[in-house]
Amino acid sequence: MKQLWAPWRLEYIKSADEDTGCVFCAADESLLVTRGKHALVLLNKFPYASGHFMVAPIRHVGEFAELEADEVLELHRLASAGMGALAQLYSPQGYNVGWNLGRIAGAGVVDHVHLHVVPRWAGDTNFMPVLADTKVLPEHLEETTRRLAEAWPHV
């Protein structure tokens, strides 16, 4: 999917060749919202909506069944806290929260499990993605990272 307004894209194209490691283990600091003891929150480089974030265990683990209890708990607590921050910043009307496990299920990164949280608004699936395979993002990703980190609830 192409993005109509994406001033950051050139940076990604430039760094793509050097990008050999796991996106969660070698998390891009400019997209890292917060890091817990067992899990971290990272913005998606190619978001479906502004504020689309991912929660992943800090440990490099590709099998959902191998997650430890501490990891499962913190993954969901961070997802919940992130929804609190999104609610404060962008007032979404709903969310899609889910795991894409395995390439066939749509996972882009298959060897490090991660939970997607995508905020939704009425009318957000507008004509642009349907007709032009193009999405308009109203905010720069680094700005979203900064705002989410600031709005993150202190629990």
Ligand SMILES: [Zn+2]
């Ligand atoms: Zn990893």
